[in-house]
Amino acid sequence: MHAPSEHALESLQSGMAAALLAADPAGQALPEALFTGAHAGAVGLRVHRNTVLGALSNALRLSFTAVDRLVGEDFFDRMAIDYARARPPRAPQLDEYGVGFAAHINGFPGTESLPYLAELAQFEWQLAEAARARAAREAGPVLQLDDGVRLRFAAPLWLHAARYPVARLRDAILAEDTVTLAAIAAPGPADPAPTNPAPAGTAGFHYAIWRTSEGVNVRSLSARSAGFLAAVYAGATAIEALAASGDADSAQVLGEEILPAGFVQVELPPGA
Amino acid sequence: MSRSSIAAPIPAQAGIGLRLPHHAMVLAERPAAAWLEVHPENYMADQHSLAELELIRADYPLSLHAVGLSLGSAQGVDGAHIARLRHLVELLEPGLVSDHLSWSVASGHYLPDLLPLPYTEEALRVVARNVSQVQEALGRQILVENPSTYLCYAASTIPEAEFLAALAQRSGCGVLFDVNNVYVSATNQRLDPAAVLEDWCRALDARTVGEIHLAGHALVQTEAGDELRIDDHGDHVCSEVWALYERSLAQLGPKPTLLEWDTRLPAFGVLQAECAQARSRLDIAQERRYARAV
Numbered sequence: 155m156h157a158p159s160e161h162a163l164e165s166l167q168s169g170m171a172a173a174l175l176a177a178d179p180a181g182q183a184l185p186e187a188l189f190t191g192a193h194a195g196a197v198g199l200r201v202h203r204n205t206v207l208g209a210l211s212n213a214l215r216l217s218f219t220a221v222d223r224l225v226g227e228d229f230f231d232r233m234a235i236d237y238a239r240a241r242p243p244r245a246p247q248l249d250e251y252g253v254g255f256a257a258h259i260n261g262f263p264g265t266e267s268l269p270y271l272a273e274l275a276q277f278e279w280q281l282a283e284a285a286r287a288r289a290a291r292e293a294g295p296v297l298q299l300d301d302g303v304r305l306r307f308a309a310p311l312w313l314h315a316a317r318y319p320v321a322r323l324r325d326a327i328l329a330e331d332t333v334t335l336a337a338i339a340a341p342g343p344a345d346p347a348p349t350n351p352a353p354a355g356t357a358g359f360h361y362a363i364w365r366t367s368e369g370v371n372v373r374s375l376s377a378r379s380a381g382f383l384a385a386v387y388a389g390a391t392a393i394e395a396l397a398a399s400g401d402a403d404s405a406q407v408l409g410e411e412i413l414p415a416g417f418v419q420v421e422l423p424p425g426a
Numbered sequence: 427m428s429r430s431s432i433a434a435p436i437p438a439q440a441g442i443g444l445r446l447p448h449h450a451m452v453l454a455e456r457p458a459a460a461w462l463e464v465h466p467e468n469y470m471a472d473q474h475s476l477a478e479l480e481l482i483r484a485d486y487p488l489s490l491h492a493v494g495l496s497l498g499s500a501q502g503v504d505g506a507h508i509a510r511l512r513h514l515v516e517l518l519e520p521g522l523v524s525d526h527l528s529w530s531v532a533s534g535h536y537l538p539d540l541l542p543l544p545y546t547e548e549a550l551r552v553v554a555r556n557v558s559q560v561q562e563a564l565g566r567q568i569l570v571e572n573p574s575t576y577l578c579y580a581a582s583t584i585p586e587a588e589f590l591a592a593l594a595q596r597s598g599c600g601v602l603f604d605v606n607n608v609y610v611s612a613t614n615q616r617l618d619p620a621a622v623l624e625d626w627c628r629a630l631d632a633r634t635v636g637e638i639h640l641a642g643h644a645l646v647q648t649e650a651g652d653e654l655r656i657d658d659h660g661d662h663v664c665s666e667v668w669a670l671y672e673r674s675l676a677q678l679g680p681k682p683t684l685l686e687w688d689t690r691l692p693a694f695g696v697l698q699a700e701c702a703q704a705r706s707r708l709d710i711a712q713e714r715r716y717a718r719a720v
Contacts, residue, residue: 162581163548164500167532167541174537191578192616197648198577201656202539209538242535246494246507249471288473365474 174203175239210238213248214255217282220327221259221275224268233259249286252279270318270338270351274327277320280312280363281370289367291419297392302423311364311387311417313380315357319349321372364417371416379411436461436487436521436637438680438712440704442697443491443659443687449478451694458698460705461487461521463684467494470510479518489522489637489684490514491602494536495560497570498529498543503556508563515564522637522682524569524602525560527553527590544579545589550596557597569636570594571602572626574610574643574657586611587629600636603678605671606663610643610655623670627677635678640671640704641686660689662700671704675711683708 169184176182179199189195211234215222222230237258243251256279259265260272287310294309314320319338326334337349352358360380362373375383378399385398396404412418439460444452446468451457462482469476482488492511495503515523528540543549553570561568572590584592594601608626612619642661648654663671663685675681685700 161500163498163544163546163552164532166544166579167500167529170541171532171535171537174539175535188580189577190580190582192614193577193648193652193654195577197650197652197654198542198575201576201654202541205539206537213538242537244534244536245504246467246496246530246536246538247470247510248467248538286472286474288477 170199173199174206175242177239179203207235207238210234210243210248210251214252217252218255218275218278220278220324221271224271224274224327225265229264232264233262236262249282252282255279267339270320270323273316273318274320274323277314277316277324277361280314281372284310284312284363284365284370287365289365291366295386295389297386297395299392304421304423305392305412306419306421307383307386308364308366308417311362311383313375313384313387314361314363315380316359316361317352317354317357319351319359321359321361321374322349362415362417373415373417376411378407382407382412436489436682438682438708440701440708441487441489441682441684442694442701443684444482445688445691446472446475447691448694449475449482452482453478456485457694459486459701461489461682463489463491463522463686466490466492466511466514469514476514476517483518488518488520489524489682490518490520491571491684492523492525493538493540494530495525495556496529496531496536497525497556497560498527498541498549498553499531499556500529500552501531503559504531505563508560511560512564515566522569523564523566524571524637526571526573527593528573540573542573542575542577542579545582545584545586547583550584550589550592553593554596557593557599561597561599567598567600569600569602571604571639572607572611573604574607574614574655576614576654576656578615585625585629587626591629591631591634594631594634599634601630601634602637602639603630603635603674603681604639604641605674606639606641606643606667607657609664609667609670610657613653613655619666619670620673623673627674630678632678635681638671638674638678638681638683639686640667640683640700658689659686663703668703668707672707672710675707676714679715680708680711 173182173184186195211231214234237255241254256272256275259275265271290309294307297305323338341350360375360377362375362383364371382395382399385395390398396407399407437460441461441463442459444462444464469479494507526540529543530537530539530541557570570593572586590601593599608623609619612622640663641659642663644656644658644660646654646656683704685697685704687697
C-alpha cells in the first residue's frame with residue numbers, strides 16, 4: 155500500500171474494521187449519525203460482522219475438519235473468532251489463513267481434556283497444505299542403487315512428527331470410532347501401545363504425507379524410515395540416507411518400510 | 427492447452443459461477459456451459475485447484491471475478507495482490523476481469539466482505555485512482571460491480587448509480603451490473619426496486635456494461651422484526667429479480683450474464699437449469715435487437 159491515503163475515508167474504514175473485529179462491539183460502536191436509511195447502522199454492521207467472522211470460521215473449518223467435528227460447531231466458532239480477533243488475515247487468499255491456528259488453540263480454555271487438539275490441528279494443516287500442492291512426481295529426488303536400480307520418490311512430500319497418533323486420531327474422529335477415541339484419550343498400560351502418546355517433548359509418531367494427482371496420501375513411518383526419508387529429500391546419497399536412518403541393519407529400512415510405500419517407484423535398469 | 431476456441435471475449439450468453447466442489451465433475455463430464463467464472467483468490471494459494479482450472483480453461487471461456495482487490499480502500503490497493511492477479515490473468519487469459527465497488531482492507535487487515543463506501547467525491551477519487559492502478563498493472567480494462575448494501579452513509583452525496591457511471595467515465599473501467607444486488611439494496615432501503623433499476627439504466631452508458639450478475643438471496647428478520655435481504659448467493663433467482671433482469675436487457679441490450687451460487691451449493695445441473703432461464707430471456711433480447719436493426 156503506497157498510495158497517499160484519503161483522510162476521512164481512511165478514518166472511516168479503520169474505525170469500521172475495528173468495530174467489525176471487536177470482541178466488545180458495543181465498546182467499539184460507530185456513531186449512529188454516520189448512517190442513514192431504513193435500518194439503523196447497527197443492523198448493517200451486524201450483517202457485516204456476521205459475514206466477516208462467518209467467512210473466517212468457514213475458511214478454517216475447511217482445513218480443520220476433524221478439529222471441528224471433535225469440539226463441535228459452536229465451540230469451533232468460538233476458537234475461530236478468537237483467532238480472527240487475535241490474528242486477522244492480511245491477504246485475501248484465505249487458504250493460507252489457518253497457518254497459526256494450531257498454535258493459537260494450544261491450551262485454549264475449555265480444551266483441557268483434549269491434550270492432543272493442537273497436534274491434531276497441526277496435522278490437519280499439513281494435510282491441507284498438501285491438498286493445495288500441485289503433484290509433481292518428476293520433481294522428486296532419485297536414489298541410485300548399486301545395481302542400476304533407481305528409486306524415484308514422490309513430490310511434493312512432507313514428513314510430520316507428533317507426540318500423539320494424530321493420523322489414527324483423525325481417522326477415528328471422522329469415522330466416529332469411539333473405541334479408538336477413548337483409547338487415545340485414556341492411554342492404557344501397554345507401552346508402546348499404538349494409541350499411547352510418546353513422552354512429553356518427544357515425537358513418537360512419524361508420517362509421510364504426499365500429493366498425487368488423485369489426492370493426498372498418508373503413511374505411518376518408523377523413526378528410522380523418517381530419518382532415511384529426511385536425508386533423501388535433503389539430497390543425500392543412498393549410503394548417506396541409510397546411515398541417517400540410524401538402523402543397525404540399514405537394508406531392512408528399504409526392504410520393509412520404504413519400498414512397499416506408495417511414495418516410491420522402483421525403476422529397473424534397461425534390459426533388466 | 428489449446429486456446430484457439432476460447433481466446434474470444436465472453437459471449438453475450440448465460441454463464442455459470444464455477445466453484446471448487448464442481449471441478450471434478452466438470453473435468454470428467456465437460457457439461458454444457460457457455461462460459462464459466464471463478465474467484466481468482468481461490469486459486470492463488472491452491473496450486474492443485476489451479477492445475478485443474480487450467481484444464482477446464484482449455485474447454486470453456488473464463489472470467490475472473492475478484493473479491494480481494496479492495497478497490498475502495500483509502501490506503502490504496504495491495505501491490506502484492508495485484509501481482510498475484512496478474513499472474514493468473516497471464517496464465518488463464520480470461521475474457522473478463524472484475525471486482526467490486528467496495529472495500530475490504532483497512533489498517534493492514536483483510537476483512538472477507540464487500541464493505542460499502544460512502545458515495546462522496548473523496549471516495550470517487552480513491553476508487554478511480556485504485557481502478558486505474560489495477561488496469562495499468564494488468565494492461566487491460568476491468569469491470570466494477572455494484573454491491574448489495576445493508577447500510578447507507580449520511581455523508582453520501584452522489585447516488586450509487588451515478589457514482590459507478592462517473593467511475594467508469596473517469597477510470598475507463600466497465601460496469602458489472604448485478605441485478606440481484608439492485609433488488610437487495612433497494613428493498614433493504616424500502617425503495618421501489620423497479621424505480622431504482624430505472625435510475626441505474628438512465629445513469630449507465632449501456633456500452634460500458636460488460637456483464638450482468640444474477641443470484642439468489644435470503645430473507646431474514648432483524649431483532650426489531652424488520653425484513654432484511656441478505657445477498658448470500660444461496661438460492662434460486664427470485665421472480666422479482668428475473669423481472670428486473672428482463673427490464674435490464676430491454677434497456678441495456680443483451681449482455682454476458684452470470685448465475686452465481688455460493689452457499690448451499692447445489693448440483694451443477696441445478697445451475698444449468700437456472701442458466702437456461704437466463705438464456706431464454708437473452709434470446710428474446712437478441713431477437714429484439716435484430717428486429718430493431720432490421
